[in-house]
Amino acid sequence: MSIIKFSVVEFADIASTIRYDTVLRDHFLSLKEVGKLSKLKMYPPTEQQLDKAILCWVERLYIANSLAFEYQYGDLEIISIKRLTEKDLEGQLLRRGEILEKLRGLRYNLFTNAGRTFLGEDDMAKLSALIQLIQDYREMKMEGFV
Numbered sequence: 430m431s432i433i434k435f436s437v438v439e440f441a442d443i444a445s446t447i448r449y450d451t452v453l454r455d456h457f458l459s460l461k462e463v464g465k466l467s468k469l470k471m472y473p474p475t476e477q478q479l480d481k482a483i484l485c486w487v488e489r490l491y492i493a494n495s496l497a498f499e500y501q502y503g504d505l506e507i508i509s510i511k512r513l514t515e516k517d518l519e520g521q522l523l524r525r526g527e528i529l530e531k532l533r534g535l536r537y538n539l540f541t542n543a544g545r546t547f548l549g550e551d552d553m554a555k556l557s558a559l560i561q562l563i564q565d566y567r568e569m570k571m572e573g574f575v
Contacts (some may be wrong), residue, residue: 432494432502432540433498434495434538435511435534435535436508439520440488440491441517441520441521442521442522443487443490443520443523444483444484444487444518444519445519445521446522446528447483447487447528448450449522449523450522452562453528453562456478456558457482458474458479458482459551459558461476461551462482464499471484484518486555488512488518488540489549490548491513491554492510492547493547493552494526497539498538500547525563525566526567528572529564529567532560532563535556536556536557536560539553543566
């Protein structure tokens with residue numbers, strides 16, 4: 430298994446696509462997150478709060494991918510990963526097939542040869558849920574339901 434380090438531009442494209450694709454944006458929060466926000470009387474979130482949640486999640490994907498790559502292939506004693514800014518995460522919009530391919534590749538790349546990942550369980554679940562959402566949506570569209 431080899432890990433490919435995705436570029437900042439690829440993460441920016443992922444972030445922008447999730448932010449501006451209404452299906453992905455509307456289904457970004459998990460039921461667990463909706464429940465927590467509802468208990469705190471913070472649901473639904475404002476546009477700015479949802480944007481921030483998306484950008485923070487994509488940055489964690491970037492950090493996990495960078496860390497997995499450096500852990501597997503790096504030869505330095507110290508691993509240093511640059512934090513991303515909101516400006517860094519302004520990218521192009523991807524077609525659903527393109528983002529599906531990126532997210533699948535990213536999920537594969539988040540694991541080291543030892544099968545370890547540096548991404549939290551909830552974030553990995555969100556990644557898998559978004560992949561499944563896109564797959565389901567594409568199938569429904571092909572069958573004429575959307």
